[in-house]
Amino acid sequence: MSIVVLDKVSKTYRLSRLGSKSIREEMARMMKNLLPSSKGQAGSDEFYALKEVDLAIERGETVGFIGPNGSGKSTLLKLLARIIYPNHGKIMVGGSVASLIEVGAGFHPELTGRENIFLYGSIMGMKKAEVVKKFDRIVAFSEMEKFIDTPVKRYSSGMYVRLGFAVAAHINPAVLLVDEVLAVGDANFQSKCQQRIEELRRGGMTIAFVSHDMPAVERLCDRVAFISKGQLRAIGKPQDVISLYYNEVLFAKKSSTHLAQNNTGLAIESKTSLYGQEAEILSVKFYNGDGQETDTIAMGENLTVRLHYRTYTPIDDPVFEMLFYSPDDRLYSHLTTAINGEAINSLPDEGMVEFDCREFGLSPGIYKIDGIFSKRGSVAPYDLKPRQYILKVLPGKSVRGMFYMPQQWRLLPPNETINVQSADTNFV
Ligand SMILES: Nc1ncnc2c1ncn2[C@@H]1O[C@H](COP(=O)(O)OP(=O)(O)OP(=O)(O)O)[C@@H](O)[C@H]1O
Numbered sequence: 001m002s003i004v005v006l007d008k009v010s011k012t013y014r015l016s017r018l019g020s021k022s023i024r025e026e027m028a029r030m031m032k033n034l035l036p037s038s039k040g041q042a043g044s045d046e047f048y049a050l051k052e053v054d055l056a057i058e059r060g061e062t063v064g065f066i067g068p069n070g071s072g073k074s075t076l077l078k079l080l081a082r083i084i085y086p087n088h089g090k091i092m093v094g095g096s097v098a099s100l101i102e103v104g105a106g107f108h109p110e111l112t113g114r115e116n117i118f119l120y121g122s123i124m125g126m127k128k129a130e131v132v133k134k135f136d137r138i139v140a141f142s143e144m145e146k147f148i149d150t151p152v153k154r155y156s157s158g159m160y161v162r163l164g165f166a167v168a169a170h171i172n173p174a175v176l177l178v179d180e181v182l183a184v185g186d187a188n189f190q191s192k193c194q195q196r197i198e199e200l201r202r203g204g205m206t207i208a209f210v211s212h213d214m215p216a217v218e219r220l221c222d223r224v225a226f227i228s229k230g231q232l233r234a235i236g237k238p239q240d241v242i243s244l245y246y247n248e249v250l251f252a253k254k255s256s257t258h259l260a261q262n263n264t265g266l267a268i269e270s271k272t273s274l275y276g277q278e279a280e281i282l283s284v285k286f287y288n289g290d291g292q293e294t295d296t297i298a299m300g301e302n303l304t305v306r307l308h309y310r311t312y313t314p315i316d317d318p319v320f321e322m323l324f325y326s327p328d329d330r331l332y333s334h335l336t337t338a339i340n341g342e343a344i345n346s347l348p349d350e351g352m353v354e355f356d357c358r359e360f361g362l363s364p365g366i367y368k369i370d371g372i373f374s375k376r377g378s379v380a381p382y383d384l385k386p387r388q389y390i391l392k393v394l395p396g397k398s399v400r401g402m403f404y405m406p407q408q409w410r411l412l413p414p415n416e417t418i419n420v421q422s423a424d425t426n427f428v
């Protein structure tokens with residue numbers, strides 16, 4: 001059953017008029033605004049932050065919202081939180097909403113952290129006794145014990161977000177809205193928040209989550225919505241929608257004319273709008289322990305993978321990668337030449353990269369594999385072959401659990417003791 005429904009929702013804003021406009025211009029604008037404009041159309045100095053968005057979120061679902069800066073993600077969450085209202089369309093939310101959308105939003109600056117927790121609780125319709133019961137847990141989660149009696153106007157942005165998330169994530173709303181604002185927290189806190197979101201999700205809470213952190217979106221969300229220029233461009237399986245986003249946004253940027261060096265050192269203009277225009281992956285092949293090409297390997301067997309590539313422009317410091325996904329699209333393993341940090345120099349125009357994997361550890365099943373050819377540190381790869389290759393893993397060295405680890409065991413002689421003093425340890 002849907003707990004959130006958006007029916008043709010539009011939100012328009014006026015373009016900034018901070019510039020020095022004459023009184024005549026201002027009068028003309030005001031006159032124009034008095035005239036009836038056709039329904040659903042933004043006036044000339046208005047633009048759509050969101051345009052005719054239809055969306056339904058089911059109870060218990062975690063939906064991720066992704067899209068470029070300024071595409072309308074926060075606007076959508078603010079509409080759900082009733083911080084702002086739509087110009088057109090209807091919004092239905094079937095229950096209480098807790099939100100963490102802007103740093104410090106919902107907090108009263110003059111009040112202390114403690115007072116704000118009680119204030120927020122009462123706004124959320126909680127009885128004082130309920131807040132008292134949860135108070136210690138909220139403070140412990142935020143790790144703000146020392147500053148809980150400080151007015152929040154003295155908090156840093158990270159401290160605001162710690163307390164804000166701790167409150168929102170412990171007061172049991174029907175719908176929890178979390179914006180990118182979490183990124184203000186340090187790495188430790190971010191990972192703690194993601195764990196908490198995962199816990200709440202397992203507990204059946206409905207969550208809308210805006211983020212630019214694609215692995216987190218992929219991990220945490222049941223569905224992902226891609227917002228582009230105020231419109232709902234796509235909604236569906238996280239992996240599919242994230243791939244679409246990468247394709248449309250990163251390659252749209254890449255497609256703007258850019259300069260590349262050719263062999264003569266001359267700057268030439270090249271247009272790259274698709275994967276594989278500067279370099280491509282031609283094939284990925286698997287070989288078993290006997291050196292035979294195969295698509296099936298036993299768990300714990302040696303595996304060699306050969307990735308055949310071709311380049312069309314000089315490429316320095318390339319990185320080759322392979323991502324192994326289970327049939328339900330969970331990322332199981334990542335092989336990358338970047339792991340040892342050494343740059344690959346003078347890459348031939350065409351060639352093979354070989355990955356050698358002793359005692360392949362993934363458990364029996366069918367894996368879909370991405371091949372990626374990129375430049376170190378660059379977000380957009382030269383070539384990406386998503387889920388293009390398949391490897392079947394059969395039972396082999398039989399172990400229980402999620403994966404196999406290479407291991408060596410030996411029986412120690414009865415009188416052998418562990419020597420704790422290693423050669424380079426000096427005791428004073
Ligand atoms: N109060 C406002 N007044 C005028 N324009 C606004 C206001 N709030 C947002 N906008 C505009 O609406 C558009 C959508 O903004 P929004 O904050 O929803 O983007 P976003 O997708 O959350 O981006 P980001 O990834 O940068 O957080 C932007 O063009 C923004 O400038």
Ligand SMILES: [Mg+2]
Nearest residue numbers: 073074179180
């Ligand atoms: Mg935003």
